Amino acid sequence: MLKDQELAIRPAISQDLKRMWELIFKESAPEWKKWDAPYFPHNAMAYEKFLEKSSQYIEQDDFWVITVDEKVCGIVSYYFEDNQSVWLEMGIVIHEGQNWNKGIGTRALKLWLDHIFNTLPQVRVGLTTWSGNERMIRVAEKLGMQLEARIRKVRLFEGEYYDSIRMGLLREEWDELNKLV
Secondary structure, three states: OOOEEEEEHHHHHHHHHHHHHHOOOOOOOOOHHHHHOOOOOOOOOHHHHHHHHHHHHHHOOEEEEEEEEEEEEEEEEEEEEOOOOOEEEEEEEEEOOOHHHOOOHHHHHHHHHHHHHHOOOOOOOEEEEEEOOOOHHHHHOOOOOOEEEEEEEEEEEEEEEEEEEEEEEEEHHHHHHHHOO
């Protein structure tokens, strides 16, 4: 577990499953999905079905929960875009609107970046979002990430085209930023 005051990130445990299901799969059109790759489909899932797949969430290295005052409010994750070149992308979702615009995402991703750079031999960590998610772009910039690619008009959402935004941070940049703190 990594902490920043009342906020923590940690591997998910079986006691988190009900809350995770409520946040992620209970609804077919949750509010958070309007910001997290809304151009990809999201389907609700019965709790029993979710439990059948729950082992992919529990005690994983690449999928942790975010808690505030010990209540699960989101997730951080990473995946390898390309295993051969160790191209790692990270992500975050804060699931409920009352937790948005409070710095939770920035603080959680800072802890997650620290964890990734301290436990994996990564030279770069990436984050991909879309131009419609300006808050995510600002969070990435606050953490020192650089715009590395803008693929224009490749994300169609509600009849409008958006750009895919790729941002990245090198280990030496992260180390330099954290020397200043």
